Amino acid sequence: MSTPLVPYRSLSMPWFYPLPLTLILPTVYLILRHRHRRRHRLGLCLTCGYDLRASKDKCPECGSPIPQSEIENPK
Numbered sequence: 001m002s003t004p005l006v007p008y009r010s011l012s013m014p015w016f017y018p019l020p021l022t023l024i025l026p027t028v029y030l031i032l033r034h035r036h037r038r039r040h041r042l043g044l045c046l047t048c049g050y051d052l053r054a055s056k057d058k059c060p061e062c063g064s065p066i067p068q069s070e071i072e073n074p075k
């Protein structure tokens, strides 16, 4: 009794060929996180980046609501 043959395919390439494809999503994530933290730190709208220091309840530029913590603890 012999083992049944199972068809398979393989692909071989240098390890660094798929590297750019695997770095796209982490890079986009880091860029977006940096932008979000910067806007939060400077008191800007998290959606459009408009300066919210003189605004009370929503962004005059895009209409996004301002988080209550930003209104109570302005930076």
Ligand SMILES: [Zn+2]
Residues within 6 Å of the ligand: 045, 046, 047, 048, 049, 050, 059, 060, 061, 062, 063, 064
């Ligand atoms: Zn906005």
